[in-house]
Amino acid sequence: MPHLSPAVRAFDALAPHFDERFSGWESVAAQRRAVRSALLEAFPEGASLIELGGGTGEDALFLAERGRRVLATDGAPAMVARAAEKARAAGLADRVAVERVSLEEFDSWSAARQGTTFDGAFSNFASLNCVTDHASVAHGLARLLPLGRRALLVVFGPSCPGEMLVLLARGEARAAFRRLARSPARARVGGESFTVLYPSPGTLARAFSPWFRLQGTRGVGVFVPPSSAEPAASRFPRLLGALERLDRLAARPLALLGDHVLCDFERTSIPA
Numbered sequence: 001m002p003h004l005s006p007a008v009r010a011f012d013a014l015a016p017h018f019d020e021r022f023s024g025w026e027s028v029a030a031q032r033r034a035v036r037s038a039l040l041e042a043f044p045e046g047a048s049l050i051e052l053g054g055g056t057g058e059d060a061l062f063l064a065e066r067g068r069r070v071l072a073t074d075g076a077p078a079m080v081a082r083a084a085e086k087a088r089a090a091g092l093a094d095r096v097a098v099e100r101v102s103l104e105e106f107d108s109w110s111a112a113r114q115g116t117t118f119d120g121a122f123s124n125f126a127s128l129n130c131v132t133d134h135a136s137v138a139h140g141l142a143r144l145l146p147l148g149r150r151a152l153l154v155v156f157g158p159s160c161p162g163e164m165l166v167l168l169a170r171g172e173a174r175a176a177f178r179r180l181a182r183s184p185a186r187a188r189v190g191g192e193s194f195t196v197l198y199p200s201p202g203t204l205a206r207a208f209s210p211w212f213r214l215q216g217t218r219g220v221g222v223f224v225p226p227s228s229a230e231p232a233a234s235r236f237p238r239l240l241g242a243l244e245r246l247d248r249l250a251a252r253p254l255a256l257l258g259d260h261v262l263c264d265f266e267r268t269s270i271p272a
Contacts, residue, residue: 013190015078053127057083075102142211142272219258
């Protein structure tokens with residue numbers, strides 16, 4: 001068993017119950033649909049992709065069913081095992097490969113795969129918020145993506161009014177404004193404590209430079225509520241549907257107010 005960071009240990013412990021916990025939440029499903037729409041738009045059928053922080057493989061399986069090939073990486077052994085099991089059960093093991101690679105070791109892992117390239121990369125639901133060295137991740141990605149290829153990376157937004165309102169209503173004032181502090185915030189999942197960062201897209205772009213250029217951002221969950229509003233939010237599917245439609249209109253102009261922000265990076269000509 002490799003050394004696991006606190007965040008990886010937390011999600012490793014959560015892996016057996018991860019899908020059951022989150023799959024029934026309509027707000028999560030709405031945000032995932034927004035990300036998947038962007039992924040299908042960015043990466044054509046037949047594309048070979050690498051996923052960072054792939055979890056139990058939900059997005060990798062979705063893309064594989066639609067003609068893409070995905071190498072899903074994650075630092076948590078139990079997440080990797082669950083994703084591989086799901087790929088086999090779905091008959092997609094030829095399109096979804098799974099490997100245990102944490103973000104902390106991604107740069108050295110990619111260096112060992114010299115000559116391997118992908119048509120694009122993606123990461124959904126904020127795995128990048130759980131690491132501090134984004135430049136190392138960027139350098140690792142740069143080894144794997146040729147000039148002009150895209151990396152769609154979904155991180156927590158730097159300011160989410162929806163989360164603020166939910167947490168203030170619960171009397172959790174300190175947590176409500178944690179994203180604005182720009183300092184690491186404490187989180188606890190699966191009995192493990194770890195820190196979460198909330199970098200702005202601009203801060204992330206500086207960390208990914210000079211190997212990547214930020215081409216644009218989209219808000220994910222601008223009006224659709226965050227998962228902290230669950231399970232109550234799922235009791236109002238018609239309202240959520242209306243908010244999801246508003247999100248499609250507001251995704252670009254109000255990107256920085258989303259629960260998540262999709263950062264669209266393009267590989268530059270600077271060698272890794």
